[in-house]
Amino acid sequence: xxxTQLLKGxxxxxxxxxxxxxxxxxxxxxxxxxxxxxxxxxxxxxxGTLRRLYSAGALTSYVVPSEAGPHxxxxxxxxxxxxxxxxxxxxxxSFATTVSxxxxxxxx
Amino acid sequence: xxxTQLLKGxxxxxxxxxxxxxxxxxxxxxxxxxxxxxxxxxxxxxxGTLRRLYSAGALTSYVVPSEAGPHxxxxxxxxxxxxxxxxxxxxxxSFATTVSxxxxxxxx
DNA sequence: GGACAGTAGTGTGCAATGCGCAGTACCGTG
DNA sequence: CACGGTACTGCGCATTGCACACTACTGTCC
Numbered sequence: 481x482x483x484t485q486l487l488k489g490x491x492x493x494x495x496x497x498x499x500x501x502x503x504x505x506x507x508x509x510x511x512x513x514x515x516x517x518x519x520x521x522x523x524x525x526x527x528g529t530l531r532r533l534y535s536a537g538a539l540t541s542y543v544v545p546s547e548a549g550p551h552x553x554x555x556x557x558x559x560x561x562x563x564x565x566x567x568x569x570x571x572x573x574s575f576a577t578t579v580s581x582x583x584x585x586x587x588x
Numbered sequence: 589x590x591x592t593q594l595l596k597g598x599x600x601x602x603x604x605x606x607x608x609x610x611x612x613x614x615x616x617x618x619x620x621x622x623x624x625x626x627x628x629x630x631x632x633x634x635x636g637t638l639r640r641l642y643s644a645g646a647l648t649s650y651v652v653p654s655e656a657g658p659h660x661x662x663x664x665x666x667x668x669x670x671x672x673x674x675x676x677x678x679x680x681x682s683f684a685t686t687v688s689x690x691x692x693x694x695x696x
Numbered sequence: 697g698g699a700c701a702g703t704a705g706t707g708t709g710c711a712a713t714g715c716g717c718a719g720t721a722c723c724g725t726g
Numbered sequence: 727c728a729c730g731g732t733a734c735t736g737c738g739c740a741t742t743g744c745a746c747a748c749t750a751c752t753g754t755c756c
Contacts, residue, residue, distance in 0.1 A: 552734090596713085654703095
């Protein structure tokens with residue numbers, strides 16, 4: 481099965497939600513998402529999303545020089561990002577409700 | 589707000605679900621989807637989806653000559669389509685559950 | 697009778713986005 | 727000092743929803 485298409489439009493939301501809990505860096509965020517159930521998410525997708533959200537002003541970033549390994553680019557959420565998270569969470573909720581309702585319209 | 593991206597991967601499912609209840613033609617299906625809550629769905633998207641599903645063998649089609657207006661191309665679901673519907677419905681349900689859970693991981 | 701609105705379907709090109717893959721860089725271990 | 731693991735970046739691709747333009751048929755109103 482291919483949940484790729486379902487991810488579209490939700491990855492932003494998922495990333496924001498994860499970062500909203502606690503700042504994180506790319507690799508870590510990928511792990512958190514996978515642990516959270518989005519096991520099929522690709523790392524490149526997450527990095528791309530982080531960059532996009534950063535460009536949009538939804539995230540801040542600061543580099544923490546390596547302690548063991550390469551540097552880590554941490555991301556934190558901005559007020560803009562928080563607003564976006566809230567908005568998209570509402571969108572998602574109402575959308576999910578609508579779709580679920582549509583699916584149940586069929587009794588037999 | 590823009591639910592465009594959310595629609596991706598769900599339109600197939602929505603169309604299958606609607607047709608599963610009763611055969612329908614493009615214009616009619618668009619109306620049913622909009623009435624069902626997907627108010628922002630574009631007509632071209634639905635026609636495109638119908639063609640795609642038909643090519644994939646998930647739908648049959650038969651033309652009913654006009655009674656009042658141009659001809660109508662009706663679509664019905666095939667066993668293949670039914671299987672796909674079932675599969676995608678499960679995918680959706682589990683995906684929606686996962687995402688909802690992710691979103692609630694953040695208490696504050 | 698002819699312009700026009702409404703219904704129904706098709707084709708084209710575009711934009712967004714997730715992904716695979718390759719590449720870079722840094723660390724500790726054998 | 728080669729190698730595997732961690733961390734990040736860049737490139738090109740495929741899918742898919744959408745706007746827009748176009749065809750075609752019917753009934754209505756002037």
